[in-house]
Amino acid sequence: MKTIFRTEDIFRIPAAAGASPGSLMATLIDIQGACRHLPRKALEILARRTGRSLVDLYGLVAFHPGLSLERRGVHQLSVCGGSACHVAGSRAVREELEHQLGIQLGETTADRSFSLHSAGCLGACAVGPVVVADGTCHRSVTPAGVGAIIGHCQGSHRQPPLDQDPCFFPVEVACPVCNASVLSHEHRLDGHRMVALDWTIGSQRGWVRLSSLWGDYRHVTEHPISRYTIARFFCPHCHAELQSEWLCPLCDGPLIPLVLRDGGMIRFCARRGCEEHMLDLGD
Numbered sequence: 275m276k277t278i279f280r281t282e283d284i285f286r287i288p289a290a291a292g293a294s295p296g297s298l299m300a301t302l303i304d305i306q307g308a309c310r311h312l313p314r315k316a317l318e319i320l321a322r323r324t325g326r327s328l329v330d331l332y333g334l335v336a337f338h339p340g341l342s343l344e345r346r347g348v349h350q351l352s353v354c355g356g357s358a359c360h361v362a363g364s365r366a367v368r369e370e371l372e373h374q375l376g377i378q379l380g381e382t383t384a385d386r387s388f389s390l391h392s393a394g395c396l397g398a399c400a401v402g403p404v405v406v407a408d409g410t411c412h413r414s415v416t417p418a419g420v421g422a423i424i425g426h427c428q429g430s431h432r433q434p435p436l437d438q439d440p441c442f443f444p445v446e447v448a449c450p451v452c453n454a455s456v457l458s459h460e461h462r463l464d465g466h467r468m469v470a471l472d473w474t475i476g477s478q479r480g481w482v483r484l485s486s487l488w489g490d491y492r493h494v495t496e497h498p499i500s501r502y503t504i505a506r507f508f509c510p511h512c513h514a515e516l517q518s519e520w521l522c523p524l525c526d527g528p529l530i531p532l533v534l535r536d537g538g539m540i541r542f543c544a545r546r547g548c549e550e551h552m553l554d555l556g557d
C-alpha cells in the first residue's frame with residue numbers, strides 16, 4: 275500500500291473545504307495560519323475542489339485583511355486606522371512602529387519577523403490608540419510604549435528555522451539510476467543544499483539548481499527557460515535521463531522521479547511554471 279502525498283496534503287485541505295462559504299473561509303484562514311500566506315498552489319487546489327474561479331478566490335483574499343498572497347512575518351502588528359484612534363494619536367504610534375521595525379505600513383521585515391498593517395476600527399475607540407500584536411489588544415498606546423510591544427512579541431515566540439515550517443521541509447534526494455546524491459555542494463538556498471540536475475531543451479543544454487525544500491519552487495538555471503516549456507532532466511553523475519511513466523495530473527507534462535534518501539520517491543513536473551509535485555513514501 276503506497277502513501278502518496280501531494281501538495282494539497284501538505285496544506286491539509288480538508289475534503290469538505292468549500293462545501294459552504296464558512297468552510298471555505300475557515301480553510302483559507304487555516305492555510306494562512308500554517309503558511310503565513312496563501313500559496314497560489316493552495317488556491318488552485320481550492321478552486322478545483324469548490325468549482326469556484328481563481329478570480330473569485332483572489333477577490334476573497336483581497337477583501338479579508340487577515341489573508342495575504344505574500345508571505346507575512348511571524349509577528350503581526352495592526353495599528354487601528356479608525357477616526358477615534360487617529361484623533362487620539364495613532365499616527366505617531368504608527369510612525370514609531372515604522373521607525374523601530376524599519377518598514378512601512380503593509381510591509382514585512384527582511385528577516386520575516388514582523389509585518390505591519392493598518393486595520394479599520396477595532397471596536398475599542400474609547401481606549402485608543404489601539405495596536406493589536408499577535409492577537410493581543412494594546413490600548414492607549416503611546417510612541418514610548420511601542421518598544422515594549424515589539425519586545426513582548428520577540429520574547430513570546432522565536433522565529434522557527436525554515437525547515438521547521440510545516441509547509442517547507444528539506445528533502446534529501448538521489449538519482450534513481452545510479453543512486454548518487456544530487457544535492458549540490460556549491461549551491462545553497464537558505465542554508466540548504468540545492469538539487470543539482472542537468473537539462474536539455476532541443477539542442478540547448480544547461481544546469482538547474484532547485485530548492486530542496488518541499489513546497490518551495492525557487493530555482494536557478496544556467497540559461498533562462500521559457501514558461502510552459504518542457505525540459506528533459508539528467509543526472510549530473512551518470513548522465514542518465516530521469517524519466518517515469520507518470521504524467522502530471524495538472525498539465526500532462528512528464529513527471530521527473532528522484533529517490534528520497536529516507537525511502538520513497540519525489541516526482542516533479544518537467545514543465546517550467548507547473549508546480550505539481552508529489553511525495554511517494556513507498557510501502
Ligand code: FES
Pocket residue numbers: 354355356357358359360394395396397398399400402404
Ligand atoms: S477607531 Fe480605533 S478602535 Fe475604533
